[in-house]
Amino acid sequence: MKQPYEKPFIKKVQVGLMNKFGTGYGGHIRPDIDGVPISDLVTRFGSPLFVFSERRLRESYRTIHRAFSTRYPNIQFSWSYKTNYLDAVCAILHQEGETAEVVSELEYQKARRLGVPGNEIIFNGPYKPVEALKTAASEGATINIDHFDEVYDLEEVADSLGRRINVGIRLNMDTGISPQWTRFGFNLESGQALDAVKRIVSGDKLVLNGLHCHLGTFLLEPRAYATAIKKMVDFSYEIQDNFGLKIEYLDIGGGLPSRNRLKGIYLPPDVAVPSAGEFAEAICDTLLACLRPGDFPTLVLETGRAVVDEAGFLITTVHAAKRLPDGTRSYVLDAGLNLLFTAFWYNFKIELEKEIPGPHDSCVLYGPLCMNIDVLAENALLPPLPRGTRLIVSPVGAYNVTQWMQFIRSRPAVVLVSGNGDAEIIREAEDLTDLVGRERLPDRLKLR
Numbered sequence: 001m002k003q004p005y006e007k008p009f010i011k012k013v014q015v016g017l018m019n020k021f022g023t024g025y026g027g028h029i030r031p032d033i034d035g036v037p038i039s040d041l042v043t044r045f046g047s048p049l050f051v052f053s054e055r056r057l058r059e060s061y062r063t064i065h066r067a068f069s070t071r072y073p074n075i076q077f078s079w080s081y082k083t084n085y086l087d088a089v090c091a092i093l094h095q096e097g098e099t100a101e102v103v104s105e106l107e108y109q110k111a112r113r114l115g116v117p118g119n120e121i122i123f124n125g126p127y128k129p130v131e132a133l134k135t136a137a138s139e140g141a142t143i144n145i146d147h148f149d150e151v152y153d154l155e156e157v158a159d160s161l162g163r164r165i166n167v168g169i170r171l172n173m174d175t176g177i178s179p180q181w182t183r184f185g186f187n188l189e190s191g192q193a194l195d196a197v198k199r200i201v202s203g204d205k206l207v208l209n210g211l212h213c214h215l216g217t218f219l220l221e222p223r224a225y226a227t228a229i230k231k232m233v234d235f236s237y238e239i240q241d242n243f244g245l246k247i248e249y250l251d252i253g254g255g256l257p258s259r260n261r262l263k264g265i266y267l268p269p270d271v272a273v274p275s276a277g278e279f280a281e282a283i284c285d286t287l288l289a290c291l292r293p294g295d296f297p298t299l300v301l302e303t304g305r306a307v308v309d310e311a312g313f314l315i316t317t318v319h320a321a322k323r324l325p326d327g328t329r330s331y332v333l334d335a336g337l338n339l340l341f342t343a344f345w346y347n348f349k350i351e352l353e354k355e356i357p358g359p360h361d362s363c364v365l366y367g368p369l370c371m372n373i374d375v376l377a378e379n380a381l382l383p384p385l386p387r388g389t390r391l392i393v394s395p396v397g398a399y400n401v402t403q404w405m406q407f408i409r410s411r412p413a414v415v416l417v418s419g420n421g422d423a424e425i426i427r428e429a430e431d432l433t434d435l436v437g438r439e440r441l442p443d444r445l446k447l448r
């Protein structure tokens with residue numbers, strides 16, 4: 001095959017570690033997603049394009065759910081909306097049996113609008129306006145209290161509803177991992193959590209029936225969860241014995257990792273990331289060992305990224321190629337940080353639609369924004385890419401289609417491949433109307 005001509009150049013030899021990134025993520029070919037060719041997807045829906053795989057989403061939920069449900073008899077999964085609140089994604093997970101976990105009134109409304117009843121919604125987070133608490137309480141949602149001011153707000157809501165409200169409290173604690181998230185909930189070791197219980201009991205307007213925690217995100221340490229569940233069980237019995245309350249659920253939150261590659265971790269995800277089974281074993285074995293005979297409170301899991309991340313792909317196209325002054329190849333893509341906000345933390349897997357001849361070389365992948373920080377990959381190992389080459393970036397299902405920005409460019413379409421060779425739009429591409437729809441230009445500023 002005739003190689004494309006490339007001007008000769010002199011490249012400075014970089015001294016230092018040979019290749020601290022280990023084997024790069026180059027060399028993978030992905031001609032299709034679940035049987036739908038990449039070229040068909042781009043022809044029909046354009047580039048860039050987010051693609052979600054229904055099969056992978058359901059499989060990953062089932063794998064994680066099975067890991068827990070085979071080890072403990074009373075499990076409830078609750079879908080973390082902020083991780084990905086596309087209607088279609090939420091609907092699939094609700095079909096699978098997940099309730100909804102929301103952290104704002106906007107997410108609450110989105111779940112209600114999809115048809116989730118109030119009593120299948122968990123309302124978490126540090127900022128719950130009183131009106132939102134009132135709606136949630138009157139519709140029977142599970143509310144996990146974050147701070148003392150929320151206790152006072154909820155007591156007011158109880159007064160206005162004329163009845164007591166069931167509540168949980170969020171705990172934060174030392175589980176041996178750092179950084180320790182202390183900004184959410186009541187601290188266990190300092191006695192703050194016990195003070196919260198006492199305050200709730202003495203107010204006599206709220207009924208404490210659950211404990212919640214969420215240790216962090218992308219946690220690689222199953223033992224941290226074992227420590228957390230032990231501390232929660234011990235605390236629940238302390239409360240039950242001293243105040244005559246029944247703790248009906250222990251909500252361990254989310255934070256399980258996906259098979260993504262965190263920057264700074266050079267082992268491949270298959271080595272660095274423990275399986276769902278290892279987390280389930282740490283949590284459920286500890287739980288069963290600490291619970292009193294015959295007591296099986298509901299174990300709630302709010303896993304977000306571990307369920308959805310690997311179901312999401314982004315197809316992007318090479319718009320231009322250029323050499324940097326030090327000889328490094330670089331490319332301008334049609335997708336950047338505006339669509340993949342999480343590129344700050346991950347070295348995504350980057351696959352080619354088809355084999356491209358030429359030596360693999362370290363290159364930089366830039367996004368389309370006029371911003372120096374718009375870099376999708378600082379060090380991808382790829383052959384020379386002609387203009388128009390399509391790259392498939394994954395896993396990108398978690399936190400990207402909620403954190404994406406309407407900055408400089410509008411958001412592209414999102415499609416769902418259903419597993420029977422078909423692809424359907426689940427979110428249309430935005431255009432100028434979406435950008436200007438809510439703007440109002442005062443008459444005196446009109447140009448003509």
Ligand SMILES: *Cc1c(COP(=O)(O)O)cnc(C)c1O
Binds near residue numbers: 125254303305398
């Ligand atoms: C974000 C969040 C989750 C989901 O976290 P993941 O790391 O995506 O699993 C669960 N619970 C709470 C309270 C959260 O804020």
